[in-house]
Amino acid sequence: MFGFFHYLRRKKLLKEPLPPEWKEALDEALPFARELDSRERRGLEDHLKILVKHKHWEGAAGFELTEEVRLQVALQGARMARGLPLDAFARLSEIVIYGQDFVRPDDPFEGPVHGEAHPFGTVVLSWPACQEGLAYPCSGYNPMLHEFAHMLDVSSGYFDGTPMLHRGDDYEPWARVFQYYFEDLRQNPEASFLDLYAAEDEAEFFAVSTEAFFELPDVLLEHAPELYRELARFYRVEPQVIPCSCESHEPFEDDPAGDPEEVGRPLYRASLPGDDLS
Template identity: 40%
Template structure:
């Protein structure tokens, strides 16, 4: 019943026109939006408006949620699922946005982002903008946290999201484990492409690899081609060529 209600709700949201003002936010703040082909752009806009209207956005630390924040944050989430289904975000209920770095009761020191088990993503607006302003440095907090949501879609933060086919799991496990171990042991090629934080555990490896896949696709394709191909098969597109 919940799935049917969600499906009907999304159909209703899709019929609503895309707000003209939102295009200005995308053009000004989201560099990758300008690179999308006309067909892919329409798919992106359809998914973005559903995500932006479906999820609850909550301002924290004195921040007021504006349409600009809602649209730009939604864009960072939808980039990951342009060739996937929005069902990967079914368990995500709310996005909490702070103006800058923030502290959490269960963490020491300030953080820039966090994905929670219970369907919440917490982001720093300042960090979201920084990730978008530098689209090729391999660091994108929003992409990192939303990758955790994709990972969690099958029930656990374990570095393996719900793959397209059952037959893909064996190769995924082999490739991801290989590069995870190489990053942990400081192999040069992995460290040229991936942040060391990805060596913490398999979940962080997938999130860090996702950041690099979208931000440093050419380097990843050259230095760690097996990892690149596996992520390309999952995400369904090739950011190195834009196809």
């Protein structure tokens, strides 16, 4: 019965026209949206409505959560889910946003956290980190895409780098391709264009690869064509074919010789059950 009423509520929402200010924000934040075909554009707008209206949003530690902030974050989730079914983010229930990088009381490194995804359905983000990701749309660094990717990953029940794929036949090539590139990154980090945080585990590899797929698709296709194709088959989009208007395509660089805690992004990850936030 609950599912039926949820379906009716969503159906009513999707019939509503996109508010003019949302459309303006969409076209400004995602200029490539004008190049999308009708299927992807409709998927983008529908997922945007669902994320803004059907998820719980919370500003943490006194942060004022404005509609602009909600829209900017939701647009990144809608961007990545535009080719996916409307229940793609069914596991996601809440988005919590801090006005600054946050720290965790049980973190041995006491480093700033840019984002976390929890298996019970909560995504936590640092707004300054989100702003940095938005400011450099072709850098391959986008904590919103990263954490939303974790929520797609856990749709299968675990943070393991394998979301719920569309067909049973998809799992064998997915596992083979992802394992190959994951092991190659661990063995040859100096040769990889991916952020080295991807070498943490399979879940982080999927999340970082997702960032590259949407922000550096031409680079991903050139250096890891099989990985690009698996992600394209899962997300059901081809970002590489959309002209990019960014002035810079240079990803952030990591130092493979640096200390482990200094390599990659500062501690943002899929969170384990029982983790507490400060």
